[in-house]
Amino acid sequence: MDELLRAVDRDQTVRVVAVRTTDTVQEAARRQGLTPSETVALGRAMTAGCLLATLAKSDRERVRLRFQGRGRVDGVLVDARGDGTVRACLKPTLDDENHPLAAVIPGPHRRPSLAPLLGTQGYLVVTRDLGLAQPYEGSSDWVSGEVDEDVEAYLNNSEQLPSAMTCETIVDAGGVVRSAGVLCQGLPDLDPQRIQAVRDTFADGALYQLLHQAREPADLVGFALGGDAFLPMGHHRVRFACSCGPAAARRVLASLGAADLDALAAERPETTVSCSFCGATETLSADAVRALAGELRAERS
Known part of the structure; x- marks a missing residue:
């Protein structure tokens, strides 16, 4: 230990x-x-x-x-x-x-x-x-x-x-x-x-x-x-120990901005985020990515 x-x-x-x-x-x-x-x-x-x-x-x-x-x-x-x-x-x-x-x-x-x-x-x-x-x-x-x-x-x-x-x-x-x-x-x-x-x-x-x-x-x-x-x-x-998880994956995707998230959702049915520290992955559906883009727009309106 x-x-x-x-x-x-x-x-x-x-x-x-x-x-x-x-x-x-x-x-x-x-x-x-x-x-x-x-x-x-x-x-x-x-x-x-x-x-x-x-x-x-x-x-x-x-x-x-x-x-x-x-x-x-x-x-x-x-x-x-x-x-x-x-x-x-x-x-x-x-x-x-x-x-x-x-x-x-x-x-x-x-x-x-x-x-x-x-x-x-x-x-x-x-x-x-x-x-x-x-x-x-x-x-x-x-x-x-x-x-x-x-x-x-x-x-x-x-x-x-x-x-x-x-x-x-x-x-x-x-x-x-x-x-x-x-x-x-x-x-x-x-x-x-x-x-x-x-x-x-x-x-x-x-x-x-x-x-x-x-x-x-x-x-x-x-x-x-x-x-x-x-x-x-x-x-x-x-x-x-790694603090990654669904919330961290959403923060990474949110850093792309609403427009890029819309494009990402249009390109693929799922988006996978991989943690550089521990290798864990989180997968979000296209609908979840679009919803995140909508949240970003709502926050800025």
Whole structure:
């Protein structure tokens, strides 16, 4: 079972969040039929989303991450919630001829680079919904295309929170072997060198090496703090979950507009909407599509 653990160091100057996402990533990759390389990209992004959805410590918290690059995979979308549910999907590029399939799995001893898959140039948009009147949105350019390094840069530069992050997903021919991540953030009055020391601990794929054996979230917190004692602050289960359904399918179709819906209903007896996150489908009859077009016109009259 996947789990997230929140903790602080013994001096209560560093906030640490560690999460295991092995089963969660495996389920998302299975539903989308991803290659091993794509699974690594999705896994790092999902893990980062889980770590970020802990700021308010509320089940109502929601964080959306949009990675937009220039590689074979055009982007990654992540939707994570404070209750531990998360979903994500890859957006393939429409220009596959200029972006041939990239293998990013070098072997068991070196952290794989995602740059051949995602590219090195892009940007990250983070939307935080804390249940207030308006969500907060921030963005930053990528620093590497390795996902966790880009999220870390966003936290430091856009949200101006002294942060260190590492996320890893290890795969083999059978699927996801292990997936996990750690986020450390400085609390008020923290010596900046403390977070830099954590970054040094995370450097050179240290978590990738650590995950070649089974680890609990508590092990990852200890790893981040260099073996120092810590105070657990709470934990919860993490799992893949998708909020799609008939209402979501109607919203997707409504975005086309009344005129296009009329044309769609005239062209085909049924219209099927497929969810990019989980693969589920919803089918609407031509009459239902026409009725939706009528509702849109009524709302605007």
